[in-house]
Amino acid sequence: MKLRLALLGLCLAAAAGAAGAGGTPKPMLEPARGGQCVAPPEVMRRDHPEMLKHQRDETVRGGVRGAASGAPAASLAQCVECHASKASGSVAARREDFCASCHAYAGVRLDCFECHTSKAKGAAR
Amino acid sequence: MSTGQQVNNGVGPVSFARRKVVGALAALGGVAIAPGLVLYEFAQAAPDAGKSTGASSKVRWGMLIDTTLCTPGCTACVDACRTENGLGPVTRATDVQWIRKVELKDRKTGAVQSAPVMCQHCAEPPCVDVCPTGASFKRADGIVLVDRHTCIGCRYCVMACPYMARSFVHEPITEQKTEVPRGKGCVESCTLCVQRVDRGSTPACVEACTAIDKGAMVFGDLNDPQSDIARRIRARASVQIRADLRLDTGVRYQGL
Numbered sequence: 001m002k003l004r005l006a007l008l009g010l011c012l013a014a015a016a017g018a019a020g021a022g023g024t025p026k027p028m029l030e031p032a033r034g035g036q037c038v039a040p041p042e043v044m045r046r047d048h049p050e051m052l053k054h055q056r057d058e059t060v061r062g063g064v065r066g067a068a069s070g071a072p073a074a075s076l077a078q079c080v081e082c083h084a085s086k087a088s089g090s091v092a093a094r095r096e097d098f099c100a101s102c103h104a105y106a107g108v109r110l111d112c113f114e115c116h117t118s119k120a121k122g123a124a125r
Numbered sequence: 126m127s128t129g130q131q132v133n134n135g136v137g138p139v140s141f142a143r144r145k146v147v148g149a150l151a152a153l154g155g156v157a158i159a160p161g162l163v164l165y166e167f168a169q170a171a172p173d174a175g176k177s178t179g180a181s182s183k184v185r186w187g188m189l190i191d192t193t194l195c196t197p198g199c200t201a202c203v204d205a206c207r208t209e210n211g212l213g214p215v216t217r218a219t220d221v222q223w224i225r226k227v228e229l230k231d232r233k234t235g236a237v238q239s240a241p242v243m244c245q246h247c248a249e250p251p252c253v254d255v256c257p258t259g260a261s262f263k264r265a266d267g268i269v270l271v272d273r274h275t276c277i278g279c280r281y282c283v284m285a286c287p288y289m290a291r292s293f294v295h296e297p298i299t300e301q302k303t304e305v306p307r308g309k310g311c312v313e314s315c316t317l318c319v320q321r322v323d324r325g326s327t328p329a330c331v332e333a334c335t336a337i338d339k340g341a342m343v344f345g346d347l348n349d350p351q352s353d354i355a356r357r358i359r360a361r362a363s364v365q366i367r368a369d370l371r372l373d374t375g376v377r378y379q380g381l
Contacts, residue, residue: 060272063180063264065323077303115273115308117301 027101034082038074052076052112076116084120092118177323180266185248186317187267187347187375188331189354189363190240194341194380197228197239202342205333206243209318211302221292223315224330229381238381241330241342244269244290244315245366246375252282252291261312267347267375268317278310287367290314317344347375 037044039051051074058064066073083091083098091099092113099118103110112118206224207213215222224243230236250269252261260275261282271282271291283291291314294307301307304320318328326332327344334342345354357363363377 056274058179060270060274061262061264063177063266063319063323065177080303115298115301115306115311117303117306121303 024105027105028096029101030083030085030096030098032082032098034078037082048074048079052079076112077121080116080118081120084118089120090118180264180268180323182265183348184265185267185347185375186246186322187345187354187377188246188317188328189343189345189357190376190378191341191343192238192240192378192380194339195239195241196339197226197237199239199337199339200226201333201337201339202226202241202330205329206315209302209321209329210305210316211300211307213300219293219295221294221313223290223292223313240378240381242288242290242366243330243376244286244317245288245372246315246317248373248375250372251285251287251370255281255285257281264319268319268322269314270316270319271312271314273306273308273311273313276311278312280312282312286314287370287372 039047044051055074056076066075079099080091085091085094085097088094088097091097092110093100095101095104097118099110099113203224203226207215210223212221212223224241227240227242229238229240231238246267246269248263248267250261250263252269253263255261257279258275258277260272260277261269262272263269278293280291280293283293291312293312294309297309298307305316307313318326318330321328331342331344334340343354343357345352347355347358349355350359357379358377361379363379364381365372365374365377366381368374
């Protein structure tokens with residue numbers, strides 16, 4: 001019984017320790033350049049995959065470059081252009097970079113940049 | 126179990142889909158109320174500078190290669206292609222190749238002809254026929270492309286193409302060009318420099334050939350009778366390679 005209690009205590013202490021350390025570090029988002037985004041932050045946070053997917057089909061299949069009729073252009077290149085980190089010139093080169101930090105926090109695999117460049121055009125290569 | 130939580134979960138993920146449905150309904154309403162007006166507005170929409178409103182089926186992009194002006198040993202077009210599309214230098218036999226120089230020698234006379242060969246941008250592309258995922262496709266303006274988002278790298282198209290125009294990316298790639306995303310595990314081929322064509326420019330190979338005053342390559346709209354390419358193919362006979370396959374290629378050759 002004593003042993004069991006000791007084990008329970010140990011488990012609780014470990015859990016408390018983990019909670020005390022704050023768990024997964026919150027994403028650190030560097031302020032973007034380039035002024036207004038195509039949608040408010042709360043919309044972008046939730047809908048950016050859908051927006052990018054929609055735009056990608058328009059562009060690859062239909063040859064629509066820039067904005068489709070009326071709708072704002074959700075261009076991945078433009079995301080990178082505004083959100084690339086000043087230090088690395090990229091959105092996904094380091095854990096602290098814009099896309100990488102949030103995707104790491106949310107535990108969502110980020111595979112855009114296996115094919116697309118994560119570096120801003122202006123950034124030194 | 127809290128109701129607030131449930132409502133949040135219900136609203137969040139569908140918001141984008143719902144917006145699309147609402148948009149579609151609005152568009153449908155517009156068509157129903159004033160179909161003529163809506164069509165007129167679409168027709169009047171002027172393309173912004175530097176932007177493309179999309180590939181049009183009125184256009185058929187094509188290329189004309191004059192082998193009499195092409196010099197054996199010259200690789201200006203091949204080099205320009207690799208630079209424009211960020212293909213990097215060739216280090217292995219398995220490295221990708223979007224355009225290659227082919228030399229033909231007449232065994233009886235010894236005469237040598239040289240010509241670049243790339244994706245022929247068929248009107249009836251066999252690569253599109255065999256693709257199991259629909260990744261290989263032909264754009265409305267006749268450019269045959271691979272949608273890398275859907276390509277599973279099965280390489281059926283590589284086998285189906287009679288021009289050996291397609292390559293497979295075997296190794297991870299870094300340092301891609303912003304306008305030319307490429308990655309390991311996908312098939313790729315000449316895109317007629319679609320990123321340049323969409324902003325009203327010509328493919329890099331044609332530009333390079335013209336820049337060194339060879340002028341062996343001409344790019345243009347085959348459907349426009351006033352275009353340079355249409356006038357040239359009208360004035361002098363040209364051939365499509367493997368015309369017997371009846372693929373109706375967009376790339377034509379003179380002097381073969």
